[in-house]
Amino acid sequence: MAPSARNGPYFCGIDAAMDVVTGKWKPLILWELDHYGTRRFAELRRGLPGVSEKMLIQHLREMEEDGLVHREVYRQMPPKVEYSLTEHGVSLNAALASLGRWGTERIRRTGAEKVKVPSASAS
Template identity: 75%
Template sequence: MATTRQGPYFCGIDAAMDVVSGKWKVLILWELHHHGTRRFAELRRGLPGVSEKMLVQHLRELEEDGLVHRKVYAEVPPKVEYRLTEHGVALNTALEPLGTWGTERMRRIGATKVPVAPAPVSRQPS
């Protein structure tokens, strides 16, 4: 796996934080983990507040780090899909306890959740 980030690192947490640093990366991983393969617009709708520029930048970095696979279809209009790699799934598994801790913290401090638009229902041809 080719990546520009190769340490040196102080410890494993340092190496992990290097990969997930940035407000949106962990949320992109979560979105792909919970909704499966997504197109760019679907990811953007699922992450309220992310700019197109930041989403593009973070997706490129996640792809470079081997966490996200980008598949481009040769069709017009262009179609691109993103999905987690095996390495991305493993990172999400490691992040799940952090999400549980965060949910408990939200409950404890009375924080509210940002409303997220529901995923569009795919229509099957009749």
């Protein structure tokens, strides 16, 4: 699926990048899929404390439309759906890595608390 341009034309590259990462959960979904690999919906939801089902569904649909996330539907009973990063999603996540390092340093510098995230083995 070709990436979409919901809000173009763009003023600059940052503008175009922000179009696909705007929203609290999108960068975190990218991180979760990069860190843990292919995930089912419930696994993503457990890995992102505080995200509502509605918001996760909306963001996953937009990210699929933007070519960042691949949604694989398995025709079986019960139905099974898995999400993974596309090559485009992997490259965006790599671009966000330096922002993540900056944020980690900010947490350290300000003494802010980090949210405790359930471990991958709980999935």
